[in-house]
Amino acid sequence: MSVDPAEVVNDFRQAFNGQSPPLIARAPGRINLIGEHTDYHDGFVLPAAIDREVLIAAGPRDDQTLQVLATAYNEHATIDLRTLRVAGVAGKTRWTDYIAGTAWALGEAGHKLVGANMAVRSDVPIGAGLASSACLEMAVARALCANSGIPWDAVVMAKLARKAENAFVGVQCGIMDQLVSGIGVAGHALLLDCRSLTVEPVTMPVDLSVVVMDTGIRRTLDTTEYAARRDACTVALRVIQERQANIRTLRDVDLPLLESIRQKVSIAAFRRAAHVIAENARPVQLAAAFTIGDWQLAGKLINASHASLRDLYEVSTPELDLITDLAKDTAGCYGARMTGAGFGGSAIALVTSDAVKSFISHVSAAYRAKGPSTGEVFACQLVSGASILSV
Numbered sequence: 001m002s003v004d005p006a007e008v009v010n011d012f013r014q015a016f017n018g019q020s021p022p023l024i025a026r027a028p029g030r031i032n033l034i035g036e037h038t039d040y041h042d043g044f045v046l047p048a049a050i051d052r053e054v055l056i057a058a059g060p061r062d063d064q065t066l067q068v069l070a071t072a073y074n075e076h077a078t079i080d081l082r083t084l085r086v087a088g089v090a091g092k093t094r095w096t097d098y099i100a101g102t103a104w105a106l107g108e109a110g111h112k113l114v115g116a117n118m119a120v121r122s123d124v125p126i127g128a129g130l131a132s133s134a135c136l137e138m139a140v141a142r143a144l145c146a147n148s149g150i151p152w153d154a155v156v157m158a159k160l161a162r163k164a165e166n167a168f169v170g171v172q173c174g175i176m177d178q179l180v181s182g183i184g185v186a187g188h189a190l191l192l193d194c195r196s197l198t199v200e201p202v203t204m205p206v207d208l209s210v211v212v213m214d215t216g217i218r219r220t221l222d223t224t225e226y227a228a229r230r231d232a233c234t235v236a237l238r239v240i241q242e243r244q245a246n247i248r249t250l251r252d253v254d255l256p257l258l259e260s261i262r263q264k265v266s267i268a269a270f271r272r273a274a275h276v277i278a279e280n281a282r283p284v285q286l287a288a289a290f291t292i293g294d295w296q297l298a299g300k301l302i303n304a305s306h307a308s309l310r311d312l313y314e315v316s317t318p319e320l321d322l323i324t325d326l327a328k329d330t331a332g333c334y335g336a337r338m339t340g341a342g343f344g345g346s347a348i349a350l351v352t353s354d355a356v357k358s359f360i361s362h363v364s365a366a367y368r369a370k371g372p373s374t375g376e377v378f379a380c381q382l383v384s385g386a387s388i389l390s391v
């Protein structure tokens, strides 16, 4: 899929007196192959940017405002660049918070922004675990930088977009989503070290495809539950640090060390930390399995990740468990797991390319027969990170 640039150009013309937009920025959503809930423990992840994206047509204004039309919400908003400040996190996040937050983070970093007219379109399903908010932030950053003559550095901008989400929107996410949306490489997944921010592109074998299985269940508890998982890990970490002061994060902990404090923490804290430690080894192992062409091993790792997220981190849902089980029972599938934060949203399956069509129709029908009638199953392409399109 992907949004047709002509549509966002049309939106811009209609919203802004028939003017043509001087620029179009895009930023993709992502799947994560493995390494879930490891990024905010400084760990490893293996995500890829996908062909579902946010497009923004933009052009300068004389005043210090952003005038934004978002077709997804059929809403128009005015954001005043002179009065942006963190208001304290309360209540429901609005789509404008991601835009205002990104402008705020750019300002905090010392960048002088030019006012802008913007039309925004997206085909990344919202709340489906495919990083709809991170790619909105990155598309806004890309558009505002181009509009204001600020040089683009995808890693620096991913850090600013994460800051927007942490401090302005109030979700304590890691860096994975913003980073892969910024630096994705076509045809590749990225092995990211979230401590050093080093990146190793991993070629996606042509005979393998990634299929996204959106359960249609939208996340509701994500903010509080996400924070609760993080807090439980911090409890285990503090106890470990009392014994070994050199430990910085759970990334530095191995299972025997965690085992040594088992009696000192709750069962829940122990399980959350056990997930992170085991999961953190899997991105490197999956990248190696791709390199040597061992799809069976790749599938086993993906299935083990799902089991750990379901049983230890407890962020899966009955629908995610159902759709991954259906996928695993379908011909051509090597493995399946939930992707992203969980609590609803999407799973992914690793499928032999020859079988993708039959896999999609079989899993869609079986899920509809046993689960909610919403949801969507589709193959995705792995694409490059945020960019400016020629108009």
Ligand code: GLA
Pocket: 035, 036, 037, 038, 039, 040, 131, 173, 174, 175, 176, 177, 340, 341, 342
């Ligand atoms: C969300 C967050 C990411 C990451 C994942 C879980 O997508 O934005 O930073 O923590 O959840 O792996």
